Amino acid sequence: MVDKKELEKKVDDIKSDVSDKKDDAMDKKDEMQEEMGKRVDDIKSDVSDKKDDVSDSISEMKDDAMDKKDEMQEEMGKRVDDIKSDVSDKKDDVSDSISEMKDDAMDKKDEIQEEMGKRKTQADKLLKELVNTIKVKQVEVGKTLSDYTSLQKPLADIIETNDSLIIKIDLPGVTKEDIDIGIAGESIDVTVKFEEESEEEDINYIQKERSYGETKRTLKLPSEIKVKESSANFKDSVLTIKLPKIEKRLHKIDIN
Structure with a gap:
């Protein structure tokens, strides 16, 4: 049979151990919370330092960008002025060339019209002579074809x-x-x-081919x-x- 006093003593020992472990756990919890607080503070400090560095870098980049923007605008302005000057010069050259071409074209137009007038007169004269010749030859050909008896070869x-x-x-x-x-x-x-x-006596062939x-x-x-x-x-x-x-x-x- 278990001794009641011995049992109570064991229970007291167990309670004492549990109490000691709770105290140790509480101590460790406090230590961990303190350590975590230190680490969070260190991280916040690092983040703050880096944030300041990034802000400084961004500010420097903005300043550089503004300087380059001003330089580019100034360079673009110069180039636009140069282009406008070149375009103006070329426009004047083109206008002069067009004016010269118009003058040459007018001179050549007059020459061509004069030459065409001469050629038209010659062509009219040749055409009249040709028409007269054709009329004469047509009569001769008609008479020749009326006596034509040989057959043409089929194509x-x-x-x-x-x-x-x-x-x-x-x-x-x-x-x-x-x-x-x-x-x-x-x-x-x-x-x-x-x-x-069949030929009838009163038929007269003008042309027979x-x-x-x-x-x-x-x-x-x-x-x-x-x-x-x-x-x-x-x-x-x-x-x-x-x-x-x-x-x-x-x-x-x-x-x-």
Whole structure:
């Protein structure tokens, strides 16, 4: 059985230890608060010193900026004055040059007008002579053409593509039954028959240029063609002939 006095003694000892620890804790708390107060004061002092340094630096920078601003304004003023002076001088030079150019242009204008007047007179004279000559020659040409019996060759275009040749020929006034096409070797013959209109005895041709009778046009081909695959089409007085080309192939020779 536990002794009551011994138990009370232990409780008193524990209370005494707890009281001592509380006192130690309070002492340490006071020490820490005192230390924290000193550090805060030191930090405030440093901040205050740095704030003063920054204020001094800012004040110096403002003073330097104001000095440089005044210097720049003074330099800009000088440059603006120089530019204005140069512009004024150049303006005067340009005005003088324009005035001289106007005077030269007026002089040349008078010279050109005088020269054009002379040339116009000469041109009028030549034109009158030309008109008179044309009138005389027109009568002669009309008489010559009235006896003209040979046929003009129809106009033709030859077009080459990668795989074929295309020939286009203008044949006004005929039908496809009046056209004959023949291919021989490296050329193509196009024969056309133009029907001559019936002439009445009281008709007098002042000028006669249209083709009548039969004419033949032979065209040389720049490459070999596949004759059996050739085709022709006649539409709107234009004959179109398509000639497929023979593809050239290289013959390889074996080396012994």
